[in-house]
Amino acid sequence: MSEVLSDLLATTLAPLGFELVDVELRSGTVRVVIDRTGGADLESIADATRAVSALLDTNDPMPGKHYTLEVSSPGVERPLRTPRHFIRAVGEMVTVRTTTGSKGERRVTGRVVSADDDGFLLEGDDLPEGGRHFSYAEVERARTVFEWGGQPRPSEGRRHGSAQHRAVPSPLRADREKVTTS
16 A cells, blocks of 8 residues: 555645655554655645645545544655665765664765665765765665754753853842841
């Protein structure tokens, strides 16, 4: 049903300018992830939700069961599951967890340099010789990694009270604490 449903959803969403990124049928939830060039705003996601809901009214994905429909964009850290996802992620930083028994480290992070129907090339400092080709069969999980636009992420120390964020006693309070009464 999932492949048939995916085809129906893709056909329904295409006229609205959306690409179907993913469909999940799980424990009473139908999760539909969509995207389009330039991203999706709330109004366009609402339009897509109405179209998907109408489709599911005539093509029940969970016959005889109640379910919740969720339609959303993939977000900044999106999962990569198909060759098409990796092809779209060329130039982006990704984190990959390989399947048990794959050569090399199980978790790696790097930039997708190229991708095709068979696999992708990842380059990064923690990869041997700076890069490695992965077949999709080696990938257990992968997702894009949000980059902070050239700004380093705050360190743990800064988030939990650096000198910049410490409270400084106000002069008024200090004066009040010095006043004594007899």
